[in-house]
Amino acid sequence: MKKIGILGGTFDPPHIGHLIIAEEVYQELGLDEVWFMPSNEPPHKSNAMASGTDRLEMVEAAIQGNAHFRAVDFELKREGKSYTYDTIYHLKERYPSISIYFIIGGDMVEYLPRWHAIDKLLELVHFVGVNRKGHPLSSPYPVLEVEVPLIEVSSTDIRNRMKEGRNATYLLPDEVIHYIKGNHLYET
Ligand SMILES: Nc1ncnc2c1ncn2[C@@H]1O[C@H](COP(=O)(O)OP(=O)(O)OP(=O)(O)O)[C@@H](O)[C@H]1O
Numbered sequence: 001m002k003k004i005g006i007l008g009g010t011f012d013p014p015h016i017g018h019l020i021i022a023e024e025v026y027q028e029l030g031l032d033e034v035w036f037m038p039s040n041e042p043p044h045k046s047n048a049m050a051s052g053t054d055r056l057e058m059v060e061a062a063i064q065g066n067a068h069f070r071a072v073d074f075e076l077k078r079e080g081k082s083y084t085y086d087t088i089y090h091l092k093e094r095y096p097s098i099s100i101y102f103i104i105g106g107d108m109v110e111y112l113p114r115w116h117a118i119d120k121l122l123e124l125v126h127f128v129g130v131n132r133k134g135h136p137l138s139s140p141y142p143v144l145e146v147e148v149p150l151i152e153v154s155s156t157d158i159r160n161r162m163k164e165g166r167n168a169t170y171l172l173p174d175e176v177i178h179y180i181k182g183n184h185l186y187e188t
């Protein structure tokens with residue numbers, strides 16, 4: 001059975017926090033691949049500023065050159081809120097012989113009790129929690145814990161910097177900054 005990590009997210013935009021946690025979990029758990037999966041509409045927060053197409057392009061730009069990372073558009077093809085249970089249910093039908101490690105930051109670990117169909121979802125995936133500043137890992141659910149270097153970066157902070165014309169160099173790959181500037185994202 002292939003061990004596939006899935007990093008679901010809004011990726012509005014993708015940043016080094018996403019890349020570092022994906023790589024750390026890949027190494028630590030000996031995964032075969034990590035799939036970066038942008039959501040269509042995030043279940044628990046307001047919709048992304050950038051379109052699904054732009055977010056997928058930015059993810060592709062961010063992971064280029066890494067042979068074990070892949071961008072997948074499963075959720076972007078589905079209308080409405082991207083509940084993880086719905087996605088994984090269909091994925092399991094399509095790829096019956098993969099073992100899924102769903103990677104989430106500490107903020108999402110805290111939120112797990114409120115995820116849609118969480119009990120059924122727990123039967124389909126292994127959750128992997130990584131620490132995030134302000135969100136030490138603790139959960140009533142079985143979550144594999146992987147310790148990562150604390151990177152205090154968020155998409156919200158990057159969008160704010162972009163809007164204010166402030167520098168975001170090194171917080172996200174140059175290729176993503178280039179895409180953002182070329183497509184006039186996050187200017188208002
Ligand atoms: N710096 C970070 N450290 C650890 N986990 C992170 C970090 N940034 C994002 N994650 C995790 O990556 C996943 C996808 O995150 P998402 O795309 O929503 O980015 P975000 O920076 O949290 O966005 P926003 O600021 O817009 O809420 C989530 O599980 C989140 O917890």
Ligand SMILES: O=C(O)c1ccc[n+]([C@@H]2O[C@H](COP(=O)([O-])O)[C@@H](O)[C@H]2O)c1
Pocket residue numbers: 007008009010011039042043044045082083084085104108111114115116
């Ligand atoms: O299914 C749910 O109820 C659910 C609730 C909150 C978050 N998620 C998923 O967790 C991942 C990270 O969420 P976010 O909002 O930080 O991008 C993303 O794949 C979301 O679809 C899923």
